[in-house]
Amino acid sequence: MTETVTRTLESDGATLAYDVRAADAGVAGGVRPTPLFLIGSPMDASGFGTLASHFTDRTVLTYDPRGAGRSIRTDGASENLPQEHAEDLRRVIEAAGTGPVDVFASSGGAVNALALIARHPDLVRTLVAHEPPAAQVLPDREAVLEVCADIHATYLRAGTGPAMAKFIAAASRKGPFPADWQDEPAPEPAAFGLPTEDDGTRGDPLLGQNMRGCTSYRPEFEALRAAETRIVVAVGKESEGQFPARAAVGVAEQLGTELTLFPGDHGGFLGGEYGQHGEPEAFAQALRGVLEQA
Template sequence: MDLATRATAPTTATVHRTGRLRTGGAELSWHANRTTTPVVFVHGSFDDHTSWDEVVPLLPPGVTAVRYDRRGHSGSSAPGRTVIHEHVGDLAAVITELSGGSAHVVGHSYGALVALMAAARHPELVRSVLVHEPPAFPLLTGDPVGEAMRDAARSHVVTVAEYIEAGRAEEAVALFAEQVAFGEHWRELFTEPQRAMLAANAPTFLEQFRDPDHYALDLAALAAGPVPITLTVGTDGPPAVRRITGILAERLPAAAVRTITGAGHAPHLSHPAEFAAALAGHLERVRLESVPVPGAGG
């Protein structure tokens, strides 16, 4: 992790702060609301920090919501090739520099993979994680039904990458959103400016696609580690990622699972109140589990 400089002092008792953080050669644009319990939000592919706009106002009192644009997205730069290991390093830097060295982490889709990797590699920084439908497609290997889902999704993603390479970013976003992530009504989730933002961030998706490690997860480290995990899943999301969430629940028996009825792959957009409630429940569970039991330990 390369911390070139501290962009600003860590978040203090202000309603909203913004800044830029230099890390690993990139500059990350960050935003923080409220105070005390720090929660860092990591967005998914094509997206940026604004995807959490409807969730942040619904968080419990006393939560510091730290959001940032992942490198190569919107307000953040991306020097050279962008791979998931750099995103994990960026998240570690955000926690270290902006959250006092420890934070709960919330991740969506690709951001969920980043959050889980950070929990496996930096348990001293990550208090807990709540992740929504991480696309860990290698977990479907050996599952005949799952492999068919994986192959169908990959065929679409290959075409998405080809569109981006050909300069057809808007078509790439539409194909990815409709066939891979959000379904045929995806335009109802995003305003026209947001759809333009997704297209502008398309080149970084191409870098993710080319990264051989972008789906890798160290499940052994997560299962044996101290970081509490909650997996959220929508009832109406893509079948592949719902199946992946089920496999993760089996492989991580200590993880809690929260189903968001009626939601798909983006509950923070379609069902922000329900997603915020899931996060509040997760934080309360973690708090209660960390409270010492009277008389324990002799």
Template sequence: MTSTAPVTSGTLAVPDGTLYYEVRGSGPLIALVGAPMDSGPFTPLADLLASDYTVLSSDPRGHGKSVLNNTDEDSTPELRADDLARILTHIGKGPAIVLGSSGGAITGLALAIARPDLVSTLIAHEPPLRELLDNRVELRAQTQEVIDVYNTGDALGAIRKFFAMTGLFMPEEVLQQMFGGERDPHAVESDDFFYRHELHTTSGWEPSLDALRATPTTILIGIGDESADKFCDHTSRALGRELDIEPTLFPGGHGGFMEQPDAFAKRLREVLES
């Protein structure tokens, strides 16, 4: 059932900028976390969950409506975890269930290490932890190639290389619409921040596995059932092996919560109630 609960939006000042967040629904708190993705693509899932959860979504630093005073500073998982901790503390309804997607899953892992008191359960959905893979040296070089292509001004070429590296897919006509020709200045700013200050620090993050094993936070690792043999399938399973956690399958691919929000919400409820 989709909630018709009103959405309350707000901003929170942090030492180096301002963070934007949205809250809807009532019940136990669940935070939907992306990086670099902002809160917008989570909206269908958030509306579905708001019938029985208080749902928090937010724009990560440097993206959407979250503004940094210094856009030359790198966005690290630790900084984003601190941002999320500040928002959760500000809302005051925790501890939260955290569903982190992609880079947001890495944010969630960093939060489970730094502030486990704020996150009761973490569902880390397809965290792109390349340093856990045997071919990490090759992947570092490929990541740098993506950034180098972007720095030539070829945003379309960069996203093609990024998708080739990760196994993600988007129809060419959609790629052309989103990354070719005249683009929205805010989208360009977001891309600049991602490629120059976030891609390496996120995919190259090396978590303390001992700290993750010791955290009182319950950690689940999610993988899309259409992600088999892709980059984030490999990284998620590698993390599962390190933590002795059997991954949990969710509908769809890397962005299953966008592709199939109804099925994803149903599966998420099943996982949380089991």
């Protein structure tokens, strides 16, 4: 793969870092495929190394969302909203100068990509939205949003270990959250190998900055249905019943589209990043197949 070039740009309240991997030379027929933008949140570009390696025939863009990795917030704010991320995405696409892109967006990145398309559909040809945790489409949305708010409050009060233990338990839970979820005992950080001591930091992109804004965002379905962008909502075969997968089902229903199954679970594209191993080769093949249907 051509060497990755890293650039920065100024957005409202943040300095963003993004990467451009140019396509390999010698594309058959001289016609290059549409550039591919890989988006996560709060996961930054470092999570897409394996997946990007399967698309050397395309120019691949990655970036670090504001407040994560190399992208620094300059406005002093402690939380992010999908609308802010959407404008950051617009700026990255425009600054890259590649023209309209295809997008694979996972988790909170899928929520942010839906917000982008509602505002700037001309920038995206095809969006594959992989397990967007959009709680507002769920029948148990009030309980889910309370759980997310409690994780955030626990982080502010007690730090990473107790909050991350609650997050892991919530993310892996199968089925709806009951109204009396607060009566359940809180998971112990040590059970997940998490720290039990509070280190005093409060800048975590997941627990602090994006937990509430991402999950409480309701996609603008009227604008999305009217957009020329092809939107494919995807879910991992091993994610059935979990919150992001259930939300993906709800988003697809609201859009009036079929749900597309991908290999693995929520991190099915990972190839050792963060110590997690999904099914990256099969995942990349599935993604390529969806993109080539356009």
